[in-house]
Amino acid sequence: MPTRLKDLAKETGYSVSTISRALLGYKDVNAETRRRIVKAAQKHDYYPYQSARQLRAGKTYIIGFLIPTYGLRFSDPFFIELLTGIGDGAAAKNYDVLVGTSPEGEGELEAYKRIVAGGRVDGVVITRTKEDDKRVDYLLKVHTPFVLLGRVFNKPNVPYIDIDSKNGIKLLTEHLLKLGHRKIGFITSPEELVFSRYRNEGYREALKKYGIKYDASIVKIGDLTQETGRKLATELFRQKNRPSAVVCANDLTALGVYSAAHQVGLEIGSDISISGYDGISLAENAHPPLTTIQVPIYEVGIKLFNMLYKLLNNEPLENKQILLPPQPIYRNSTGPPRKADGH
Numbered sequence: 001m002p003t004r005l006k007d008l009a010k011e012t013g014y015s016v017s018t019i020s021r022a023l024l025g026y027k028d029v030n031a032e033t034r035r036r037i038v039k040a041a042q043k044h045d046y047y048p049y050q051s052a053r054q055l056r057a058g059k060t061y062i063i064g065f066l067i068p069t070y071g072l073r074f075s076d077p078f079f080i081e082l083l084t085g086i087g088d089g090a091a092a093k094n095y096d097v098l099v100g101t102s103p104e105g106e107g108e109l110e111a112y113k114r115i116v117a118g119g120r121v122d123g124v125v126i127t128r129t130k131e132d133d134k135r136v137d138y139l140l141k142v143h144t145p146f147v148l149l150g151r152v153f154n155k156p157n158v159p160y161i162d163i164d165s166k167n168g169i170k171l172l173t174e175h176l177l178k179l180g181h182r183k184i185g186f187i188t189s190p191e192e193l194v195f196s197r198y199r200n201e202g203y204r205e206a207l208k209k210y211g212i213k214y215d216a217s218i219v220k221i222g223d224l225t226q227e228t229g230r231k232l233a234t235e236l237f238r239q240k241n242r243p244s245a246v247v248c249a250n251d252l253t254a255l256g257v258y259s260a261a262h263q264v265g266l267e268i269g270s271d272i273s274i275s276g277y278d279g280i281s282l283a284e285n286a287h288p289p290l291t292t293i294q295v296p297i298y299e300v301g302i303k304l305f306n307m308l309y310k311l312l313n314n315e316p317l318e319n320k321q322i323l324l325p326p327q328p329i330y331r332n333s334t335g336p337p338r339k340a341d342g343h
Contacts, residue, residue: 003044012040061095063308064121066102066111068128076224076252077280078297079127082149085301086125093309109134116144123308125149129160129194145311147304150194151321159307161300161322165195165277168293168326169202169247172275175291175328176245177210179336181273185218185236185243187229187253199249199277218243222253229256230263237264237272244273244337251276251283254290254333273334279327288332296324 005016012019014037022029022037023046029037040046065086067079083099090097098121102111112135115121122145126135129150136155139146148160176184186203189196204214217239220232229248236243237260248254254276258268266272269288276283279294303322310317 003041003046008037008040008044008046012037059122059312060120062098062121063090063095063305063312064098064100064112064115064124066100066115066124068108069101069103076250077282078250078252078278078295081280081297082127082301082304085298085303086305087301088298089302089305089309093305095305095309109138112138116142123147123312125304125308130192131194131197132192145308147307147311149300149304152194157320159311159317159320161303161307161324162195163293163295163324164198164326165293166198166202166205168277168328169199169249170206171202171326171328172277172291172293173203173206173247174209175330176247176273176275176334177206177212179245179273179334181243181245181337182212183215183218183241183243183245184212185220185233185246187220187222187232187246187248187257189222189224189249191221196249203247222249224250224253226252226256226259229253230259231256233257233260234263237261237266245334246272246274248274248276251278251280251290251292254292255282255286258286258290258333269332269335270338273337275334279329284331286333291331291334292329294327294329296327300324 005019008019009016014033018029018033019037022034023041065083087097098115100111100115102108112124116124116139124139124144124146126146127149129148129152131153133152136152136158148158149162151160151162152158173184188200207214218236220235222228222232229252233246233256236246246257248257254274257274261268261272261274268274274290276290276292279292283290283292307317
């Protein structure tokens with residue numbers, strides 16, 4: 001039989017009213033009394049009704065996290081690891097996470113409006129920020145707290161955590177150039193994503209540094225999925241003077257390039273060099289292991305929640321905007337080209 005308030009009252013000697021107020025966080029219960037009551041409640045796996053807690057505080061104690069999707073399937077392990085960090089951070093503060101998906105296009109903003117205007121969440125974590133991000137505009141308009149994974153333009157005061165992806169892609173491209181590659185393809189991401197601009201700049205700057213002319217014919221725009229990575233790499237490999245290396249906007253795209261390389265009989269790391277970005281576990285376990293930028297995904301998830309928690313509770317943010325340095329990991333998917341001319 002489940003433990004009831006009167007059972008806790010009998011065990012602790014406090015009144016039902018005192019126990020209820022202690023568990024719901026009322027400040028008129030002293031710290032020692034609260035400690036004893038909480039200890040007894042934990043002993044019996046008793047939790048106060050969430051609805052009572054919400055009603056008292058005028059909060060849901062829930063944050064929203066909508067995972068972007070492309071096509072009919074969700075398949076990016078990056079977001080699973082990020083969600084784990086957000087969820088663990090939330091659980092440590094007695095918050096829950098409302099998880100959903102948001103399709104690209106017109107339905108994306110509507111997905112956010114449903115959970116915010118419907119009063120289902122107190123705040124939101126947003127990923128894959130866009131150059132003209134209607135989600136950010138909407139949340140600012142309705143005064144809903146949020147944090148971003150990624151920067152936005154023309155909004156200098158919004159809170160975010162980001163990786164310096166410009167220098168990340170620059171480091172990876174320079175790594176290939178130092179190995180001797182001179183024709184390096186690039187499978188980038190949708191142009192409306194903010195990090196696309198930074199990563200494209202990093203690619204171009206590395207080429208310029210080594211005196212290599214930018215070649216639009218070996219730059220492809222993908223959607224960050226494995227299947228599109230495979231298709232676009234196949235197009236690159238069919239070129240008469242194909243690239244000897246391919247830089248990819250994320251690890252999933254790079255794993256798609258792996259598939260294309262296997263299909264045409266190219267040995268990864270010698271016939272073709274491939275780099276990714278994110279550092280998902282699949283990259284480390286690929287054959288051969290993938291050269292990439294290691295993003296501390298889980299830790300970033302925890303930090304994002306902690307930033308949002310402070311905003312929700314009117315606590316000051318010491319660092320409102322955090323830009324993390326890239327951490328390159330050079331593995332066996334990249335090596336010198338077979339010939340000095342790079343192919």
